[in-house]
Amino acid sequence: MTATVQPDLVEQAKHAAFLLLQGQVDAAAALCCRIQAIDGSVRWLSGFTELLTWVLPKSQLYPLIRALVDAGFANPRSLDLLASAASWAGNPQAARQVMDLERFLAVAPLHGPDDPDLPLLAAELSGDMLDYHPEYRSIRRGWRRKHLEQVDSAVLRRMFDRLRRMALDYVERLPVDPDNPFLRSRPSNFGLLGWGVVADANTHLVSHLHSQSWINGVYYVAVPPVVADADAVDKPGWLRVGPAADYGFTAADGWDERWIQPQPGLVVLMPSHFSHETRPLNRGDERRICVAFELYSQVL
Ligand SMILES: [Fe+2]
Structure with missing residues (x-):
C-alpha cells in the first residue's frame, strides 16, 4: 500500500516543470504552490523531478530549483530537492547551506x-x-x-x-x-x-x-x-x-x-x-x- 497521489496533480507538477524549463519561474512556482494547497504532502514533486531529469542531466538542475525556491516554492520537499541538486552539481557548500547540522x-x-x-x-x-x-x-x-x-x-x-x-x-x-x-x-x-x-x-x-x-x-x-x-x-x-x-x-x-x-x-x-x-x-x-x-x- 502506498499513499495515493492524484494522477492529475502529477500531471500538473510536470506542467510546472515544463514552465520552469521555459524560464517561466514565477508561473512554475505559483503552480507548485497551488498544487501544494491541494496536496500538502508534496509527494507529487516526484513527477516534477521526473520531467526535469528527463530533459536535463541532474548536474544542471541546481539553478532551476534555486530559482523555484527563491520564487516562493519553499517547503521541506523542495529544500530537500534543492540540497540534492546542489550536490549533483558538485556544490557541497550550497547543499550544506540548507543541510548544516552544526x-x-x-x-x-x-x-x-x-x-x-x-x-x-x-x-x-x-x-x-x-x-x-x-x-x-x-x-x-x-x-x-x-x-x-x-x-x-x-x-x-x-x-x-x-x-x-x-x-x-x-x-x-x-x-x-x-x-x-x-x-x-x-x-x-x-x-x-x-x-x-x-x-x-x-x-x-x-x-x-x-x-x-x-x-x-x-x-x-x-x-x-x-x-x-x-x-x-x-x-x-x-x-x-x-x-x-x-x-x-x-x-x-x-x-x-x-x-x-x-x-x-x-x-x-x-x-x-x-x-x-x-x-x-x-x-x-x-x-x-x-x-x-x-x-x-x-x-x-
Ligand atoms: Fe520524524
Whole structure:
C-alpha cells in the first residue's frame, strides 16, 4: 500500500516543470504552490523531478530549483530537492547551506531524568495507542497516538507548554540570513501538534522528512536501559539524522549525519527537511516512549 497521489496533480507538477524549463519561474512556482494547497504532502514533486531529469542531466538542475525556491516554492520537499541538486552539481557548500547540522540541529534536555511528569506522561502515552504502521508512513511495527494537542489532559498540556517554549526559543535563536532558502521560508506564526510513539524491540522508523511543517522534533519520555549502551554496534533505539542511504550523499557532498542517543527528558529539534530514521531496540521487552511534534505555519 502506498499513499495515493492524484494522477492529475502529477500531471500538473510536470506542467510546472515544463514552465520552469521555459524560464517561466514565477508561473512554475505559483503552480507548485497551488498544487501544494491541494496536496500538502508534496509527494507529487516526484513527477516534477521526473520531467526535469528527463530533459536535463541532474548536474544542471541546481539553478532551476534555486530559482523555484527563491520564487516562493519553499517547503521541506523542495529544500530537500534543492540540497540534492546542489550536490549533483558538485556544490557541497550550497547543499550544506540548507543541510548544516552544526547550525540547525539542536539536542538538549527539556528537564532532568527525575522530572515528576515523566512517569505520568509514560502512563498517559501508553493508553489508547493505535497499532499504526501503514506502509506509506515511516513507522514500522510501532504504536502511534495522534493529535495529543487535542487531548484533555493536564500533564499533556504542561508538556506542550514546555515544548512550545523550547521550540520557539530554538526558532528565535536561528540566525537571520536572507540568502538562506530555509531561514527565509520561516513562517510568521506557528502552531504546535504532536503524537505519541511507543516502540518495542522491533519498532523502527525508516528515513523520512516532515513535509507539512517547518520544524519538527522528538521528546523522549521513557528509554529502556539497552539504549544507554553507547558501545552497541547496532545503536539500539538511537536516532540518526542525515541523508537516507539511497541518496548516496556523504559529508563530501555537503550532507553530514549525526547519531543521537535517547535519554529521558531529551529533546531533538531540526528543520523539517532534515531526513531522519531510528534503529529498533532489537532486544528486551521494555518500551521506548516518545512524543514527536511539529511547528507548522499557522494562518491567523
Ligand atoms: Fe520524524
